[in-house]
Amino acid sequence: MIQTERIVRRAKAMAGVQSMQETVSAVVMSGAGRPLELRRFPVPKARAGGAVLEMIASEVCGTDVHLHHGRLSGVPFPIIPGHVNCGRVLETGGALFDVEGRPIETGAVVTFYDVFGTCGACWYCLVARAGTRCPHRKVYGITTSAADGLLGGWAERIEILPGVRLVTLPEDVAPEDFMGGGCGLPTGFHAVERAGITLGDTVVVHPKAVPEGLEMLRDAGRYVVVGQYTDGGDTPVNPHRHINRRHATILGCWGYEFTHLHRALAMMARHKGRFAWRDLITREYALSDAGSALADMEKLSVVKAIMRARI
Numbered sequence: 001m002i003q004t005e006r007i008v009r010r011a012k013a014m015a016g017v018q019s020m021q022e023t024v025s026a027v028v029m030s031g032a033g034r035p036l037e038l039r040r041f042p043v044p045k046a047r048a049g050g051a052v053l054e055m056i057a058s059e060v061c062g063t064d065v066h067l068h069h070g071r072l073s074g075v076p077f078p079i080i081p082g083h084v085n086c087g088r089v090l091e092t093g094g095a096l097f098d099v100e101g102r103p104i105e106t107g108a109v110v111t112f113y114d115v116f117g118t119c120g121a122c123w124y125c126l127v128a129r130a131g132t133r134c135p136h137r138k139v140y141g142i143t144t145s146a147a148d149g150l151l152g153g154w155a156e157r158i159e160i161l162p163g164v165r166l167v168t169l170p171e172d173v174a175p176e177d178f179m180g181g182g183c184g185l186p187t188g189f190h191a192v193e194r195a196g197i198t199l200g201d202t203v204v205v206h207p208k209a210v211p212e213g214l215e216m217l218r219d220a221g222r223y224v225v226v227g228q229y230t231d232g233g234d235t236p237v238n239p240h241r242h243i244n245r246r247h248a249t250i251l252g253c254w255g256y257e258f259t260h261l262h263r264a265l266a267m268m269a270r271h272k273g274r275f276a277w278r279d280l281i282t283r284e285y286a287l288s289d290a291g292s293a294l295a296d297m298e299k300l301s302v303v304k305a306i307m308r309a310r311i
């Protein structure tokens with residue numbers, strides 16, 4: 001009798017060990033203002049045309065602070081934050097290729113374009129050619145629910161859905177270099193494109209840019225509002241002085257497209273060594289310390305911060 005109980009207890013303990021191995025940790029933001037939680041999820045399997053990554057690093061972004069304050073609309077809490085990520089391919093659901101037709105093998109160190117679901121069929125996609133405003137667009141770590149899988153980078157594994165484009169990091173670009181550029185670098189590529197900057201132009205950049213920048217704009221200049229992903233309040237604009245008398249062009253710039261991510265990586269690889277991107281990373285945090293990462297980002301005590309599965 002006692003022997004049987006022992007066997008049953010041991011079997012239960014072993015089942016417990018097994019189920020721990022069959023799960024992975026992820027940080028869950030369950031709602032605005034609620035404490036972050038470390039939850040366990042079933043180990044994901046690659047879907048056909050998709051992949052599973054082992055997370056190497058995930059960005060802690062100002063957007064994550066805004067998410068936690070509930071400043072973005074349409075966020076399907078609970079979510080797993082982390083929209084810019086690097087990972088190692090653990091498994092693919094069939095043969096995968098990058099945009100240049102090169103195979104993406106198991107073990108490759110990759111990033112991915114965090115946007116998916118852009119329909120290619122609506123007015124924004126087809127007529128305005130403004131895919132970042134497509135109403136069907138979804139973004140990893142922002143508009144993906146934790147109920148739908150590991151679709152954010154603050155997790156030990158990241159599920160790559162079919163259709164999400166992977167990009168292999170160039171040989172000379174380490175994950176830390178890529179993460180040093182973070183989402184700001186491809187966003188900058190988009191802003192430069194929107195501004196139509198050409199050789200010989202004079203370009204001015206500042207953080208509290210809107211009121212200050214409009215004052216600095218030259219006659220016939222172009223002004224691109226970039227960032228401002230949440231409502232930071234109104235700013236006074238004098239239509240005569242700031243816009244019309246200057247013959248100014250003012251443009252918005254929402255998110256970035258695959259081309260900007262791709263070109264940002266190519267630029268990093270080409271100018272390797274000229275700029276120490278990784279030096280922008282002020283601190284690394286373990287998943288279990290995600291709350292401190294958000295707090296430090298909010299205080300602006302870090303320039304760039306990254307999440308690791310563990311430290």
Ligand SMILES: [Zn+2]
Pocket residue numbers: 061062063083084183184
């Ligand atoms: Zn970001």
Ligand SMILES: [Zn+2]
Pocket residue numbers: 118119120121122123124125126134135136
């Ligand atoms: Zn669309």
